[in-house]
Amino acid sequence: MGDDPDRRKILTCAVGGGLGLVIAVPAARLVLGPTGEQTVTTPTDPLDVGAADRLKVGGPWQKVDVVAPLVKDGWTTARDVVLGAAFVRRTADNQAQALSAVCPHLGCAVGWDGKNFLCPCHDSKFTGDGDAIAGTGPAKRGLDPLPVKIEDGRLRLTWIRYQLDTASRDKA
Amino acid sequence: MTKQIWRVLGWSLVMLLVVEALTGAALAAFYAPSSTDAWASVAYVQDQMPWGWLVRGLHFHAASAIVIISGVHLLQIAVAGTYRERAAAWWIGLVLVLLVLGFAISGYVLRWDQAGYWANRVEVGIAAGTPVVGGLIRSLAIGGNEYGNLTLTRFYTLHVIALPALITAGVVVHIVLAKRARDWSDGLRAAFAMAAVFAVLVGYVVSQHGADLAAPADPSAAFDARPLWYFRWLFELRHLAGSAEKLAAMAAPAVVGGFLVALPLVDKPERQAKRMPWIAGVVGLFALIFVLTIASFVQDSGDADLAKRQAQAEKDASRTRALAVKHGVPATGPLDIKQGIVMYRARSLYEKRCTGCHAATSKDRKGPIIGAGHGNRAWLTAFLKEPSGDAFWGHTKLAKTDDAMKPVELGEGDLADLTELLYAQSGASDVDAARRDRGKVIFDKACTDCHAIEEGVAGASAPGLGGLGSRDWYTSFIGNPKSPVHMGSDHSQMPRFDKDLSIVDRDALADYLVWLRTATQRDVDLLEPL
Numbered sequence: 001m002g003d004d005p006d007r008r009k010i011l012t013c014a015v016g017g018g019l020g021l022v023i024a025v026p027a028a029r030l031v032l033g034p035t036g037e038q039t040v041t042t043p044t045d046p047l048d049v050g051a052a053d054r055l056k057v058g059g060p061w062q063k064v065d066v067v068a069p070l071v072k073d074g075w076t077t078a079r080d081v082v083l084g085a086a087f088v089r090r091t092a093d094n095q096a097q098a099l100s101a102v103c104p105h106l107g108c109a110v111g112w113d114g115k116n117f118l119c120p121c122h123d124s125k126f127t128g129d130g131d132a133i134a135g136t137g138p139a140k141r142g143l144d145p146l147p148v149k150i151e152d153g154r155l156r157l158t159w160i161r162y163q164l165d166t167a168s169r170d171k172a
Numbered sequence: 173m174t175k176q177i178w179r180v181l182g183w184s185l186v187m188l189l190v191v192e193a194l195t196g197a198a199l200a201a202f203y204a205p206s207s208t209d210a211w212a213s214v215a216y217v218q219d220q221m222p223w224g225w226l227v228r229g230l231h232f233h234a235a236s237a238i239v240i241i242s243g244v245h246l247l248q249i250a251v252a253g254t255y256r257e258r259a260a261a262w263w264i265g266l267v268l269v270l271l272v273l274g275f276a277i278s279g280y281v282l283r284w285d286q287a288g289y290w291a292n293r294v295e296v297g298i299a300a301g302t303p304v305v306g307g308l309i310r311s312l313a314i315g316g317n318e319y320g321n322l323t324l325t326r327f328y329t330l331h332v333i334a335l336p337a338l339i340t341a342g343v344v345v346h347i348v349l350a351k352r353a354r355d356w357s358d359g360l361r362a363a364f365a366m367a368a369v370f371a372v373l374v375g376y377v378v379s380q381h382g383a384d385l386a387a388p389a390d391p392s393a394a395f396d397a398r399p400l401w402y403f404r405w406l407f408e409l410r411h412l413a414g415s416a417e418k419l420a421a422m423a424a425p426a427v428v429g430g431f432l433v434a435l436p437l438v439d440k441p442e443r444q445a446k447r448m449p450w451i452a453g454v455v456g457l458f459a460l461i462f463v464l465t466i467a468s469f470v471q472d473s474g475d476a477d478l479a480k481r482q483a484q485a486e487k488d489a490s491r492t493r494a495l496a497v498k499h500g501v502p503a504t505g506p507l508d509i510k511q512g513i514v515m516y517r518a519r520s521l522y523e524k525r526c527t528g529c530h531a532a533t534s535k536d537r538k539g540p541i542i543g544a545g546h547g548n549r550a551w552l553t554a555f556l557k558e559p560s561g562d563a564f565w566g567h568t569k570l571a572k573t574d575d576a577m578k579p580v581e582l583g584e585g586d587l588a589d590l591t592e593l594l595y596a597q598s599g600a601s602d603v604d605a606a607r608r609d610r611g612k613v614i615f616d617k618a619c620t621d622c623h624a625i626e627e628g629v630a631g632a633s634a635p636g637l638g639g640l641g642s643r644d645w646y647t648s649f650i651g652n653p654k655s656p657v658h659m660g661s662d663h664s665q666m667p668r669f670d671k672d673l674s675i676v677d678r679d680a681l682a683d684y685l686v687w688l689r690t691a692t693q694r695d696v697d698l699l700e701p702l
């Protein structure tokens with residue numbers, strides 16, 4: 001009975017296919033696994049970005065590195081990880097403003113030339129208040145404001161990454 | 173005969189792919205795909221491994237050679253029209269070109285330097301703009317929500333496992349489908365061509381000393397991200413398209429690809445003369461890509477600000493790489509590389525927070541000069557002789573008030589004894605005990621109206637001097653100079669740093685000040701620059 005060539009073929013296919021699936025499914029699951037997952041933890045609570053009296057009330061923007069005290073990246077945990085940069089200025093004694101240095105176009109880090117913000121990647125330009133200057137580059141919205149407050153003389157900033165290249169500001 | 177000449181292109185490509193495989197295997201033996209180690213391992217190969225720069229350079233520049241020769245190969249086939257008989261070979265060839273570009277994208281990010289990191293961010297950003305599935309593509313590509321370890325392991329797997337498997341299969345099929353008769357003269361010519369291409373490649377790699385490597389990826393540092401040269405035409409196209417750039421980024425490759433794929437289906441005529449429109453189309457396309465590429469580079473070369481930023485970026489890169497060679501890269505990653513510099517933390521803090529008021533060179537100095545020998549015997553003696561001298565309290569508000577300390581008028585011997593007592597407070601190991609004890613007698617007679625010298629005790633109207641110049645004393649003083657044990661609230665203009673600097677930072681500064689006491693100016697000058 002095992003000599004029937006058709007049955008043999010079917011059987012071989014079934015066994016082979018089954019074996020293949022047993023390997024392929026978990027492997028695919030593994031490789032696709034991180035998709036949509038939070039593989040890198042980024043803190044959602046305010047981060048200390050320095051002493052408030054480094055900024056004069058009404059003074060110019062200053063760039064600060066946004067550093068997370070603790071970040072889990074896959075299998076490692078690291079202290080003092082640089083998440084990105086922000087520009088901060090003090091508007092009143094206990095009030096500050098912050099703009100993310102992440103360009104809303106495709107995410108390069110923008111610079112401040114004393115008058116405007118400029119993205120080095122595709123030349124998007126932003127006013128001193130962070131609004132996109134029409135006709136300069138491809139950015140569809142202004143620089144993203146970040147929540148910042150002054151507490152005990154320290155600047156505390158909440159780091160948020162927004163979706164890129166959209167006119168609206170949606171969390172990434 | 174003339175047609176056969178062109179066949180050497182295909183064989184040169186095979187040779188270059190073999191070069192990629194061999195150098196790639198060698199590089200893989202050194203590469204560590206993790207966000208803390210990737211840059212460090214690449215820098216190690218480039219700057220420290222014998223011949224490492226050569227292997228890395230071959231790997232990087234052979235890719236450029238592949239793109240160039242593939243382009244010529246494609247153009248030649250298109251002009252000759254041989255795709256009409258061997259459409260399948262043509263299509264597979266197009267797939268091979270795509271795979272090569274895939275290698276380029278996945279390879280560029282692996283170095284985890286500013287150039288590769290930011291280029292990848294932009295590329296993935298473009299892909300993430302795909303309607304509906306954009307977010308999924310991004311997450312799949314970078315391995316989750318943010319750039320990190322998984323980003324590297326994924327692109328690494330793509331680069332060394334998935335793409336090589338695909339391209340090997342593709343090349344085999346492509347060659348079989350191309351059905352070339354191989355006679356001896358063909359082989360000889362191919363060998364010559366391969367040798368020539370290889371020689372040019374090696375020459376170029378040597379002239380470049382391998383491949384460039386920028387400073388390590390830093391999410392907070394702006395960088396003028398540019399794609400690899402073979403994507404520059406798209407970069408320029410986006411640029412020209414203005415607000416339609418998104419369309420351009422998506423549509424241009426689709427149009428180019430679609431046109432090339434469709435060629436064998438639409439270009440049917442048997443007679444070469446009637447094929448002219450198609451030939452013109454292909455040649456025009458290549459010319460356009462060529463012109464856009466050149467335009468992009470020309471645009472950049474005319475930008476003086478860009479040149480300045482690039483020069484700075486290059487300086488950063490060579491500094492970081494030199495530090496990596498000298499000190500190694502910390503296990504926490506190359507962004508911490510400066511921690512390898514002696515007393516880096518303290519010195520950089522000192523530079524930022526202290527020199528304004530304390531450096532001899534500062535224009536608006538407000539306090540005593542702090543430098544080599546600060547707090548040693550000579551310094552103490554000089555201070556006692558003239559507390560309001562220029563180098564000491566001279567620039568402070570205190571010096572202009574009646575509360576300022578008066579010069580100590582003692583004979584040389586007594587002054588040396590008193591100095592020794594103060595010097596002993598620092599805990600220095602070379603204290604002359606007899607002198608110190610004699611100094612204590614003088615102190616009790618002459619100084620206790622204002623000062624105290626017991627540990628932690630405030631003076632009646634002036635600083636307590638217990639522990640003066642010791643590490644703990646410095647930490648405490650920096651933390652709160654206005655404390656009653658130190659200057660008292662209205663005798664000091666120095667801000668308190670206990671809220672601003674962590675105890676670790678204040679300790680580091682204290683260590684540095686203690687070091688300065690025994691240092692000479694030469695020691696300070698010899699410190700590695702920050």
Ligand code: FES
Binds near residue numbers: 103119120122124139
């Ligand atoms: S990333 Fe800023 S303009 Fe493109």
